[in-house]
Amino acid sequence: MRNIGLRIGIVIFVLVLSIIAIYPTIRLYTDENLSKENELALSKKAMHLGLDLKGGMHLVLEIDTTGFTESVGDLRDRAYEIIQNRIDEFGVYEPIIEKQSGGRILVQLPGVDRDRAIDLIEKVAHLEFILVAEDRTEEVLGQIDKYLQVQAADTFAFEEPFTFYLIRVEQDMGIDVRDEDSVRAILIQVKDVIPLDLQILFGPRESYQGREVRRLYVLKKEAELTGEVIRDAKHEPAQGQDLQHLGSWQVTIEFKREAARRFATLTGKNINKRLAIVLDGIVQSAPSIVQRIPHGKAMITGRFTAEQARDLAIILRAGALPAPLKIVEERTVGPSLGRDSIRSGIRAVLIAGALVIVFMLIYYSLSGFVADITLFLNLFLLIAILSAFRGSLTMPGIAGIALTIGMAVDANVLIFERIREELNIGKTTRTAIDQGFARAWITIFDSNVTTIIIGVILFIFGSGPIKGFALILTIGLVSNLFCAVFVSKIIFNYFTFKFDVRKLRI
Amino acid sequence: MIEIIKGTNIDFIGKKKYGFGFSAVIIFLSLILIFAKGPNFGIDFTGGALLQIRFSEPITTSELRNTLSKIGKGQALIQALGDEDRDYIIRAADEKPVEFAKSVKKILSVDFPGNDREILREETVEPKIGKELLTKTLWAIFLALVLIFGYVSFRFDYRFGIAAVIALFHDAIFTIGVLVFTQREFSIVVVGALLTIIGYSINDSIVISDRIREKYKKMRKEPYNVILNTGLNETLPRTLLTSSTTLLAVVALLIFGGSVIADFAFTLLIGFLIGTYSSIFILANIVSIWEERFPKRKR
Numbered sequence: 001m002r003n004i005g006l007r008i009g010i011v012i013f014v015l016v017l018s019i020i021a022i023y024p025t026i027r028l029y030t031d032e033n034l035s036k037e038n039e040l041a042l043s044k045k046a047m048h049l050g051l052d053l054k055g056g057m058h059l060v061l062e063i064d065t066t067g068f069t070e071s072v073g074d075l076r077d078r079a080y081e082i083i084q085n086r087i088d089e090f091g092v093y094e095p096i097i098e099k100q101s102g103g104r105i106l107v108q109l110p111g112v113d114r115d116r117a118i119d120l121i122e123k124v125a126h127l128e129f130i131l132v133a134e135d136r137t138e139e140v141l142g143q144i145d146k147y148l149q150v151q152a153a154d155t156f157a158f159e160e161p162f163t164f165y166l167i168r169v170e171q172d173m174g175i176d177v178r179d180e181d182s183v184r185a186i187l188i189q190v191k192d193v194i195p196l197d198l199q200i201l202f203g204p205r206e207s208y209q210g211r212e213v214r215r216l217y218v219l220k221k222e223a224e225l226t227g228e229v230i231r232d233a234k235h236e237p238a239q240g241q242d243l244q245h246l247g248s249w250q251v252t253i254e255f256k257r258e259a260a261r262r263f264a265t266l267t268g269k270n271i272n273k274r275l276a277i278v279l280d281g282i283v284q285s286a287p288s289i290v291q292r293i294p295h296g297k298a299m300i301t302g303r304f305t306a307e308q309a310r311d312l313a314i315i316l317r318a319g320a321l322p323a324p325l326k327i328v329e330e331r332t333v334g335p336s337l338g339r340d341s342i343r344s345g346i347r348a349v350l351i352a353g354a355l356v357i358v359f360m361l362i363y364y365s366l367s368g369f370v371a372d373i374t375l376f377l378n379l380f381l382l383i384a385i386l387s388a389f390r391g392s393l394t395m396p397g398i399a400g401i402a403l404t405i406g407m408a409v410d411a412n413v414l415i416f417e418r419i420r421e422e423l424n425i426g427k428t429t430r431t432a433i434d435q436g437f438a439r440a441w442i443t444i445f446d447s448n449v450t451t452i453i454i455g456v457i458l459f460i461f462g463s464g465p466i467k468g469f470a471l472i473l474t475i476g477l478v479s480n481l482f483c484a485v486f487v488s489k490i491i492f493n494y495f496t497f498k499f500d501v502r503k504l505r506i
Numbered sequence: 507m508i509e510i511i512k513g514t515n516i517d518f519i520g521k522k523k524y525g526f527g528f529s530a531v532i533i534f535l536s537l538i539l540i541f542a543k544g545p546n547f548g549i550d551f552t553g554g555a556l557l558q559i560r561f562s563e564p565i566t567t568s569e570l571r572n573t574l575s576k577i578g579k580g581q582a583l584i585q586a587l588g589d590e591d592r593d594y595i596i597r598a599a600d601e602k603p604v605e606f607a608k609s610v611k612k613i614l615s616v617d618f619p620g621n622d623r624e625i626l627r628e629e630t631v632e633p634k635i636g637k638e639l640l641t642k643t644l645w646a647i648f649l650a651l652v653l654i655f656g657y658v659s660f661r662f663d664y665r666f667g668i669a670a671v672i673a674l675f676h677d678a679i680f681t682i683g684v685l686v687f688t689q690r691e692f693s694i695v696v697v698g699a700l701l702t703i704i705g706y707s708i709n710d711s712i713v714i715s716d717r718i719r720e721k722y723k724k725m726r727k728e729p730y731n732v733i734l735n736t737g738l739n740e741t742l743p744r745t746l747l748t749s750s751t752t753l754l755a756v757v758a759l760l761i762f763g764g765s766v767i768a769d770f771a772f773t774l775l776i777g778f779l780i781g782t783y784s785s786i787f788i789l790a791n792i793v794s795i796w797e798e799r800f801p802k803r804k805r
Contacts, residue, residue: 052766060635114628327604328632337558337626337766344764352758356751363747395766396695399759403702403774406755407709410748414713417744443716446661447709453653454705458698461646463639466698473702 004497007490014482018384025387043094047387050394050468053342055335056110057117061325063103068323072103078322080105085318086120090311104328114332116311124280124324125315127227129266129298130219132274132286133198137173137218140194141166147193148186162186166216169208172286174215177205183216197221201276203283206303217283219276224266229259233316235309238301249309250301253316260296268292279312345398352402353379360409364416370491371412374483378408381479382472391475394468404476410447411484415440433492441485448477518738518786519731519794525787529676536683543686547599548693551640553633554599555607558765559614562622564591573617577609587765593626597691603630643697650701654708662715669792670711673784677707681777690769699770703777706752710745710785717741718790730797734790742786749782 024045028034034042051058061083063075080099087095087109096108109117133140141163148161165183166173175183187200194200203215232254237247255263267275267289276286277300284302304312357375360368382404386393419436427435455474459467518525549556567584574580574596582598600606607630614623631639651671659667678700685692718737725733756778760771 114625326632327630329635330604330628330630332625332628334624334626336560336624340626341764341766344762345767348759348761348763348767351762352755355754355758359751359754396698396770399763399767399770399774402755402759402763403752406752407706407748409751410709410744413744413747413751417747421740439720443713446716447712450654450657450708450712451705453657454650454701457646457650457653458701461642461649462698463694466694469698469702 004490004493007486008494011487011490014381018381021388022380022384025383044390045387046390047383048390048392049338049342050392050397050465051108051110051331052333052395052465053338053345053393053398054110055333055338056108057112057114057330057332059107059109059118059121059327060100060329061105061107061121062328063105063322064324064326065103070322075322076103076105079325082319082321083107083121086314089314089318090117090120092117105325111335116307118327120311120315122325122327123315123321125227125318125320126280127230127316127320128223128278129225129263130223130276130278131270132276133218133220134274136195136198140198140200140218143193144186144190147190151189162190167213169206169213169215172203172215172217174203174208174213177212177214180214201278201281201283203285204302215283217276217286219278219283223278224275225255225259225263227316227320229256229262230254230316230319231256233313235304235306235313237306248302249304249306250299251304251309251313251316252297252299255296255298257296260294263296263298264292264294341395341398345395349398349402349405353405356405356409360412364412367416367492370488371409371416371484373491374412374488375405375408377487378404378476378480378483381483382476385475385479386471391471392468393472394465396465396469397472400469400472400476404472404480407451408476408480408484411440411444411480412488414444415484415488429496433489433496437485437489437492444481444485448481452477514739514742515735516739516742517735519735519791522787522791522794525791529784529788532680532683533676536679536686539683539686540679545682545686545692546689548691548696549597549599549603549629549631549636550694551636551643551692552599553601553603553631553636554597555603555610555631556595556597556627556629557607557610557625558587558593558595558627560624560626561592561594561618562624563620565594565618565621566591567594570594570596573613574610576617577613579606579610582610593765595627601633603632606630639694643694647697647701647704650704654704658708658712658715661712662719663793665793665796666711666715666718666789669789669796670708670715672792673711673788674704674707676784676788677703677777677780680780681773684776685773688772690772693769695770696773699773699777702774703781706778707781707785710748710781711789713744714738714741714785714789718793730801731794734794738786738790745782745786749778752778 024042025047028039028042028046061079063072063079065072065075068075076099080097083105084097087097087107092109092112094110096106098106100106107121144162145160149159152161162183165175165179167176168174197220199219199221201217201219203217205212205214207213230253234252234254235249236252238250254260270289271291272288274286274288277284277298279300284300287299287301300312353375357372360371360375362368364371379401382401385391415436418440419432422432422435423429452474455470455477458470459474462470567586570584571580574582574584579598579600582596585595585597587593587595596610598606607628611623611625651674654674655667655671658670681700681703682692685696690696714737717740718734721733721737721740725736728736753775756771756774759767760775763771
């Protein structure tokens, strides 16, 4: 009975702290009429749901350094800045973006449209303005055809092996996408024939007169301007009389001052020529220059939807990636699987809890009831600690809760069995309780330490969801030491003292 | 209140040949399975792609297989979930996982235009990441074993430490054997479960070792095997009770926990069962044999 007042005081203190810690979590996940600001404020203090429960994507990107002389670290750092800007502007709630060793970047985005997000992150967004070499197109095509004929002289060959594939798409030439592989193969074969100051690039896929086509352009090699000179980019509905672009969107870009001057000179010198706007090696559009453009603004038109135009504007504002990024690991969970998981997870935990509680009641009677109380307290503390540290609850974490329920009673079982043994050799109730707790404590401590060792290892080596499991397992064990040993002893001491219990129902 | 097991006096040590015999058989079979068939490594370790898809209309495995064959991916693993024929997992160890996932999604939209699909889960792991994960995992397991051996040796006799670690290997090998036999995916989550089993199994071993150590001090005059037996018998109620509650929880997880956690729960179930067995029949028996061959105390 020593210092029972002090011990009860400690328990009440812990309880009050837990209630304070757990309140935001409970409010956040049960109150449906929360305002946006309230929700934000609460979530800063609450337990989080892992990506596997909330839905979202986990990406590990690796920078592709082939052809770059800069160090991997530098390239990664620059890519990191740009991705951060893009995601900031895209407006994702609580993204995680981290640099990792080996030129890698970790990106975790809760609840986003996967394909759109990947486009936003992966796009290098290297923007170039390149003059179309219309006056030399014929010449280049002729050279390719001639070269191919010579190469295939002894076998059957078309008269125009390359031009054969070309079709007319409005005022441009193009190809059917079904021929794309063949055309690309030819272009690789004839790369030495194409004059050094020229290049051939494709446009995006589009449908034209009922077929899927891509336009083909002969462009100068050298870009007149590149994306670094952009000051701002906005998306807006395409205006104009052009029926084909009705309802589509475009992106307006504004150049920095010096670049605006260069753009004015460029357009002034090349009136009636065409200027291609090339994004990541694909010709978005190639409008004719009608007049000198003095104000430093240009438009990228295409068949963009509002979303596509918005994302493109974001990307252009944030700037181009210093080098391409490759997805080396992706784990995306759709929102409905997350919901399914939460539902089945909670059901499993409730059933596990009910089974264990009933089992303990039947087996240990009133003392089993004490164990059940400490079990509830344990779960309460577990969630409170998780909330206080803003930990994440993952699906393996839910499994960890179920497991904690199963294993938490272990300490009680150890203690109760000890007390039973002490009673069996004829000790009084109070001595039996004291001795039972004292003897069992060493064992409980030893067995918990090893499991905590495992928990820590899992936490260090494990990835996202497993970390969640390790966290729950470890917290559960620590709070269990408090609940099953400290708290349940107080309950036993208090009741045997108050009611002068002679015979313990254990 | 009830006491199912009370004052048992089972001669576990005397029956050690049955225990060892049984263990030898299951370990032998497990090892054969592991080396002949090999674990069904998931994409976490091999690299590859996994798509969990929910179709709006029922569809059959063979329809899916036909479609995948068209893009030369007929060898991919197709697993039906639930019983509505709408949820499927398509998984393949592929050199180019991102392209694989893309082409599967594309061919599905071409072949089943009227059957709307929702991608519930999409995972791609590059082979080199898989290799890194594997190395990392092996290190984690190694570290876990070393630390546990260290702790048990420090708290108890080193013989208990070694016996406990042997029991751990015993449990882990058997569990992996069952996983291979049932062709369950060997993923990073399953490794998490294996480590948990290790933690749980050692937990039992410690409780028993603890009791034996205590008896050893009190029963100095008794033969060593009697001490071991007393320790085992006295802790038997606790061992079985704790196993029962833990198994109740794990079975609830397995039945009601859903597809994502099923492999995890299954691994735990097998591991906990064998862990309970090994802590009763293997641990003390190893120490007993040790004591017979190399007695630590004078008889």
